[in-house]
Amino acid sequence: MKKTQLAPIVLAVAALMAGCSSTPKTTSMLDQARSDYLVAQANPNIATYAPLEMKQATEAMAQANVEANDRGSDDKINNLAYLAKQKIAMTQEVTKRKVAEAEIANAGKERDQLRLDSRTNEANVAKMNAEKATLAAQLAQSDAAQAQRVAQQAQLDAANAQRQTQEAQARAAQLEAQLADLAAKKTARGIVITLGDVLFGTDLSRLTADGMRSAQKLANVLQQNPQRNVLIEGFADSTGAADYNQGLSERRASAVRTALLDLGVARERIDMRGYGESFPVAANDSAASRQLNRRVEIVLSDNSGKIVAR
Structure with a gap:
């Protein structure tokens, strides 16, 4: 969702306010909410990671502005402004969390590539040792035995990693199902x-x-x-x-x-x-x-x- 698509409601309210003969009311809470909203609009990550939350914040902000334009009570304006601030804060928090998750995922990919490169290098070394084995049977047998031990350990490590991943996924799925209920x-x-x-x-x-x-x-x-x-x-x-x-x-x-x-x-x-x-x-x-x-x-x-x- 583009940033320009996030604020049509607020712009419409602004136009409505401009067309009214009376001056809209404002409160410190509403001013704070408007300031927070402008900061959120300026965050380029929100459109990518929290478009739904921003839409909800925009709608809440619009309701507060309409109430101010109608010169409603300070309490009602403050209540609506407070709800808008909460939704804006949630939008910022969701964005921060998802940006952090994206950074962690990218770091994980880099670690996986390093592991893959390391294992590829190990395989290349094993191949070179196998070629040398034709020159010395005893050395070849020793290298083959060593390669077998390395392969077995690698299989054990892979099996352990897979089991731990499956257990973590199962726990996460179970918790998600329980919370959904x-x-x-x-x-x-x-x-x-x-x-x-x-x-x-x-x-x-x-x-x-x-x-x-x-x-x-x-x-x-x-x-x-x-x-x-x-x-x-x-x-x-x-x-x-x-x-x-x-x-x-x-x-x-x-x-x-x-x-x-x-x-x-x-x-x-x-x-x-x-x-x-x-x-x-x-x-x-x-x-x-x-x-x-x-x-x-x-x-x-x-x-x-x-x-x-x-």
Whole structure:
């Protein structure tokens, strides 16, 4: 996707803003989002490695600009600008990760070529030794025996490397299948599993039967991947008192933590946070969007057990 194809929505919004008789509003959050968006547009790697994420960021930016043009409330503008900043940040992170992966892949190809050259040289030396064997039978026999040992070791090394590769691929495939069953998503912070409020009783922190089944699946993933840890984060919508929502988010996160402990996951592998109304994933202006904000997110660590802080 060309860079010029990434911003038609933003350009259209700019034209709309120019045609309006009233001056659009702005906030510091919106200004930050616009600045971040311009930086992302200037990154030539984004069009190659994160075109979908950039499209989502562009759409989110356009929504924030439209709300500013309509002189909406500061809170709504800030919410939309914050969502745009998150999507822009995700675009940058995905691009960084994929660029790094591409560099690693290229380095791997170079290493493979070096190994191939080395083995080719070894084969050439063996051929020269075989030609010399016609001049001295004893030396030829010695060289043949040595060549056989080298070949056997090479076969053993190749078999071990193939087995290790297959085992790693099998583990990766198993983890991917398990996470797919939990509707996990890859984010800038790592793999995130979201438990919606339908997995809890209404206005309650107790997991439903479906919620317990999800907890069991997550426990299975952790038991089969002992090097990984989890951070459980609880969230609420903006309805009701902030103190109550904070407590509810903490209780729901604690319910998931308790379920994992009961299912055999070690206490030191589980961390927990409650954020109340903070970090909404949707505007709290409708029942559907508020339901999206009533959630528990479970962040799966990398293979070293580390989790990126929010």
